[in-house]
Amino acid sequence: MSGIYIHIPFCRKACHYCNFHFSTSLASANSMVDSINKEIRMRAPTSLENINTIYFGGGTPSILGPEKINSLLSTIQLHFKVDPLAEITLEANPDDITTENALAWKAMGINRFSIGVQSFSAQNLEWMNRAHTVKQSIECIEIIRSAGFTNFSIDLIYGTPGQDQQSWEEDLKMALELKIPHLSCYALTVEEGTALNKMINQGKKEDVNPDEQAERFNSLVSMTKQAGYLHYEISNFALPGMESKHNSAYWEGKAYMGFGPAAHSLQGKTRSWNISNNIEYTRSIQASKLASEQEELSATNLLNEYIMTGLRSSKGIDREYIRLQWGEQLLGLIEMEMVQFLQTGKLVSTDYGWKLSEAGKFFADGIASSLFIID
């Protein structure tokens, strides 16, 4: 066992690009916290398991305030053996971070924030329908630093409609000037069913432009490199020693348990996921029934996941590991498919396998899916 993930399915406003599972009604917040606490008790192992990371994600966990987060954290601590040095992250939106809250979260053991800044441009925040302002983003960073937090990350989104190269570079300059220890930077994707998708279909917003997104990605890579950040995963950049332990464990295929609606878990070859419906979830848990489904991952599922996460990481993928785990034949198929990417310089050989070149990084997901083995 490595990590615990808690999904808090509430947000103040619906961001126009978001397709995560959340509700903007907080009416059921108390019963949701009771249900997640009960799910933790129901699924807790009989012998204490060692937990190295805990991650409150969502949704917007910070919207619950310190008391409810403390209730969930206390239940975890009661039923699992949490390493005294465990990384405990709280996803927070800038408008929820006050001095009082930050100090209370620190006192209960939260030691890392992941803050949904998204942009330092007021215009960008407005079309995204974010609940916070640029001023609140800058203030919240001062608040958490004053409260004694040294480990935190901000999310930024690039390649959004109306964002030009200059505006993106200004976002990055601000993040670098603020010496944010960790940056998670994502190219905007337009998901089915979102308000953004509708706006684009109705001609009210421009569609995303992959060439412009590649240009933004290139400046992201070069500016962060110059500022001393390690590009340790395609979308993640850390000052030395500030890499996210929780996310790194996901990418290394380590086991984790997820609690709350829509949360996923992985244990060995079994992946399970809770129902993405707040009412159904609480009803089922209150009736002492888990509201989840599960699947057994096949050998090729596991291989494809290894290729995807390995290529997205700075370490790349390990030839010998593939040979030992999945055999010569599948390794041969992957090597055959790789030739085109090695010839075009998107992949490079390393001492033990292969990794993406600088030129190949923006195409990580496409290259990985070309290498996938189909059953």
Ligand code: SF4
């Ligand atoms: S705050 Fe985060 S989870 Fe909530 S709607 Fe916005 S992007 Fe989605």
